[in-house]
Amino acid sequence: MAHDREILRMIWEGQIAICFQADPDEIVGLQQPENFHLMVSRLSYLPLVTDKVKKFFSRFIANDQPDGAVWFDYNGIPLKLHYPIGVLHDLLRVEDDNHPWSLTIHFSKFPEDCLVKFDTKDILESFFMSCLKEADVLKHRGQVISAMQKKEHNQLWSGLINDKFDQFWAVNRRLMEPGAEQDTFKHIPIRFYDEDSTYMQKLISPLTETGQKKILNDLLIEISTPVRKAVGFRTHGIDIHCDTQLQWMSEHLSYPDNFLHLLVFYENM
Amino acid sequence: MANDDQEWRLSLLQRLRERNRREVTPFKEIILQNNRLLDNVTQLKADNLKISVENEQLRTAFATGGTGSGKDSNAAQIAIAALEKKLLAQQEELTDLHKRKGENSQMIVDLNLKVEKQQQIIKEKEGCLAEQKAANNMLKAEVQMLKSSLEELKKLNNTLLDEHTALQLAFSALEDKLRGVQEENRCLLERLMRYKSKDADKLNEENESFLRKRSDKLKRDLEDAVREPNSTLPRLTRNSSSHSQHGLGDGDLYENDNDRYSSDTGGIDHCIEAGCGGELDMFTSPNSRLRDVLCHSTTKPENPSTIFMKFDAHENESHAVRWSPIERVLATGGADRKVKLWDVGKASPEPRAVLSGSSAGINSVDFDSTGSYIIGTSNDYGARVWTVGDNRLRNA
Numbered sequence: 001m002a003h004d005r006e007i008l009r010m011i012w013e014g015q016i017a018i019c020f021q022a023d024p025d026e027i028v029g030l031q032q033p034e035n036f037h038l039m040v041s042r043l044s045y046l047p048l049v050t051d052k053v054k055k056f057f058s059r060f061i062a063n064d065q066p067d068g069a070v071w072f073d074y075n076g077i078p079l080k081l082h083y084p085i086g087v088l089h090d091l092l093r094v095e096d097d098n099h100p101w102s103l104t105i106h107f108s109k110f111p112e113d114c115l116v117k118f119d120t121k122d123i124l125e126s127f128f129m130s131c132l133k134e135a136d137v138l139k140h141r142g143q144v145i146s147a148m149q150k151k152e153h154n155q156l157w158s159g160l161i162n163d164k165f166d167q168f169w170a171v172n173r174r175l176m177e178p179g180a181e182q183d184t185f186k187h188i189p190i191r192f193y194d195e196d197s198t199y200m201q202k203l204i205s206p207l208t209e210t211g212q213k214k215i216l217n218d219l220l221i222e223i224s225t226p227v228r229k230a231v232g233f234r235t236h237g238i239d240i241h242c243d244t245q246l247q248w249m250s251e252h253l254s255y256p257d258n259f260l261h262l263l264v265f266y267e268n269m
Numbered sequence: 270m271a272n273d274d275q276e277w278r279l280s281l282l283q284r285l286r287e288r289n290r291r292e293v294t295p296f297k298e299i300i301l302q303n304n305r306l307l308d309n310v311t312q313l314k315a316d317n318l319k320i321s322v323e324n325e326q327l328r329t330a331f332a333t334g335g336t337g338s339g340k341d342s343n344a345a346q347i348a349i350a351a352l353e354k355k356l357l358a359q360q361e362e363l364t365d366l367h368k369r370k371g372e373n374s375q376m377i378v379d380l381n382l383k384v385e386k387q388q389q390i391i392k393e394k395e396g397c398l399a400e401q402k403a404a405n406n407m408l409k410a411e412v413q414m415l416k417s418s419l420e421e422l423k424k425l426n427n428t429l430l431d432e433h434t435a436l437q438l439a440f441s442a443l444e445d446k447l448r449g450v451q452e453e454n455r456c457l458l459e460r461l462m463r464y465k466s467k468d469a470d471k472l473n474e475e476n477e478s479f480l481r482k483r484s485d486k487l488k489r490d491l492e493d494a495v496r497e498p499n500s501t502l503p504r505l506t507r508n509s510s511s512h513s514q515h516g517l518g519d520g521d522l523y524e525n526d527n528d529r530y531s532s533d534t535g536g537i538d539h540c541i542e543a544g545c546g547g548e549l550d551m552f553t554s555p556n557s558r559l560r561d562v563l564c565h566s567t568t569k570p571e572n573p574s575t576i577f578m579k580f581d582a583h584e585n586e587s588h589a590v591r592w593s594p595i596e597r598v599l600a601t602g603g604a605d606r607k608v609k610l611w612d613v614g615k616a617s618p619e620p621r622a623v624l625s626g627s628s629a630g631i632n633s634v635d636f637d638s639t640g641s642y643i644i645g646t647s648n649d650y651g652a653r654v655w656t657v658g659d660n661r662l663r664n665a
Contacts (some may be wrong), residue, residue: 004278010285017296036307037300039293056307100296235291238284241277 007252012165014042014236016089017100020053020072026061026107033060036098041163042086042236043256046072046079047118047126048161051104061107069110069117072103078114079103080197083093086236087261091197115120125157128257132156135189135258136204139250144175160256168256173260176251184247190260192223199261206247214246228266235262236255480572483496580618589633593657595640602631608645608655622660626653 019223020036027033036056038113040049047070054070072079074092085089093101110117132153136145150169159168178184184206191199201222208214220242234238235253240262254260330345487489583603591600598621599611608624608631636643642663646652654664 005284007285010282010289014285014289015293015297017292017300033309037296037303039297039300043531052304058468098291100300169363196277237286238281241280244281 004248004252006168007232009165011236012041012043012168014086015039016042016085019100019102020050020056020057021102021104022060023104023106028062029060031060033057035102040085042089042150043084044081044160044163045124046081046085046088047124048121049085050105054107057105058107069108071106071110071115073106074101074103075179076198078111080115081118082124083253084257084261086255087193089097090234090237090263091193091195104239121161128157128160129153131257131259132175135254138187138189139175139185139258140177140179141186144177148174156256172256172258176254180249182207185250188246188250188260189254189258190250190262193261193263195263195268206250216240216242216246216249222266226269228268230264231267232265233262235260235263439504484572576619578613578616581613582611583607585630589631589645591634591636591643593636593640594638598657600633600634600636602645602647603629606630606647608634608643609659610643610660622657624655624660624662626655626662627651 016039018038018040020038022033033056036053038049038053040151050070050072069080074088077092079088079092090100101110118127130206133142133145136142155167156171158164158208159166159171179186186205188204188206190204191201193199200223205215206214209219216233219233224230232242240249240253251262355559481645572641581606584603585604587601587603589600592598593600597612597614599613599618600608601611602608606625606627607621608627610622610624611618613619624643624645627645627647627649631645631647634643634645636657641657643655643657644652645655653662655662
């Protein structure tokens with residue numbers, strides 16, 4: 001059960017400063033738009049927080065594009081719109097200076113081959129709910145989420161998009177309960193991200209063979225291959241201590257979709 | 270295990286805080302401000318645009334007002350006229366307001382004056398009040414003093430009352446003492462009187478013994494004289510014995526039922542005359558000197574010893590007394606300037622007449638041989654004669 005409210009709070013309130021720039025090719029008219037700065041939550045998704053940005057820049061752009069064709073890129077890399085912003089930041093941000101993260105907003109030429117289009121918010125909501133269900137199946141065989149009512153699912157989504165910690169966690173707390181027969185989840189919902197933005201999902205158990213609670217060291221060993229050795233994890237912008245309990249991590253450091261998104265540092269042997 | 274928990278948790282917390290410090294705090298405020306400013310700018314730009322558009326419209330309307338088509342210019346002129354009317358109305362209102370403003374300021378000045386006057390009055394009243402308070406305080410002080418003096422007087426009064434009662438007690442004590450002393454005095458006086466009476470008795474006894482001796486001697490002489498009847502009878506004077514002498518001149522008369530005695534010796538103050546009938550004698554009692562008494566023994570040869578009658582003849586002293594030669598009448602003269610005639614036939618003397626006319630005390634009275642005239646001598650250097658029958662003064 002997610003007791004540690006302080007940690008939960010700090011995770012929830014994590015924010016990133018982003019500086020949006022307009023695509024120079026798309027600017028119409030003589031006026032150069034200024035850069036638009038915004039503080040966005042790490043746990044949220046790009047299409048949810050960028051309404052104002054779109055509105056700001058749309059004045060300078062030839063407005064004949066449909067709304068859903070907005071996409072962002074960083075240093076030429078198009079950003080996946082269904083990843084949480086914190087994950088994107090940890091994965092892609094190269095320089096570590098004191099500037100906001102510079103992204104470029106595009107209104108046209110949507111790269112259909114790289115990205116999935118999220119025209120409306122409902123699509124993103126469905127994706128979010130499917131992630132939740134997947135996580136719950138891994139944790140509790142899907143019993144908890146299927147026992148919830150539709151309005152509770154809606155409460156989760158609205159808590160996320162409106163930044164309401166208490167509203168979200170009132171329902172999410174039940175998803176973080178350990179299983180009936182054991183003190184932990186059945187499996188830990190976790191995604192291991194590589195440096196090239198692909199991820200790997202493995203079936204991870206919270207307990208070792210001996211029945212003890214697994215810590216990150218064990219996990220490092222588990223996902224290391226003879227070719228590559230895993231040496232450290234990063235999530236939410238911080239490196240995690242290797243003695244952290246996995247069960248605890250899953251309860252407290254998960255993103256709102258109940259997955260742990262860990263960036264793994266590898267060393268080639 | 271618990272310590273390890275805490276360790277990685279603490280390190281986690283610390284790293285989270287560092288991340289926040291690095292990523293959040295530098296940008297948050299600034300980005301917010303920036304966004305606000307951007308909003309303001311867009312808003313202002315929009316307003317600006319609107320206003321410039323309106324401005325352009327007005328300008329074009331104005332510019333085309335004079336040279337444009339009649340309808341347009343009429344409309345413009347009508348608008349202008351309306352505007353001018355509005356302007357006039359506004360100006361009138363303005364002048365009205367100015368006037369009112371002037372009136373209001375005038376009112377303000379008046380009210381200020383009134384307020385000042387009222388304040389003046391208030392000050393005066395306060396002065397009066399202060400005076401009254403001072404007077405009140407003084408009166409209270411006086412009252413206090415009077416009360417204290419009253420207290421003192423009451424105390425004095427109390428002490429006086431106490432003294433009074435003490436004095437009364439002393440007085441009563443002294444009265445008692447006085448009474449006691451008076452009692453003593455009375456007792457002493459009684460004793461004195463007793464002693465004096467005893468003395469008087471003794472003297473009387475001595476007198477009587479002396480008198481007896483004398484009477485014996487007289488008897489012997491008389492016997493001798495009887496044997497020789499040529500010797501003259503001296504007139505005797507006798508005076509009363511000294512008992513019941515007051516020295517105050519009561520004027521008592523004593524009568525004795527013994528023999529009459531008469532003697533005539535020199536140097537005797539009062540004459541005593543033997544009463545007619547030869548049985549009664551009388552004594553005057555102004556002084557207590559003893560007299561030689563000679564016995565006249567026409568009848569029984571005894572000394573008078575008992576008083577037959579006693580009465581007050583005069584208010585003051587009785588100086589003279591005489592028997593009438595013809596009847597049983599007594600004439601007495603005293604210091605009250607009167608000669609009184611008494612009828613002593615019965616047991617008590619009856620006053621028969623009062624003969625006045627003398628201007629000083631009567632010293633001596635006498636009847637003539639017929640008993641019809643009385644002569645009285647007094648201290649006023651004169652002698653008077655009255656008739657007995659009609660009690661009138663005959664000669665002075």
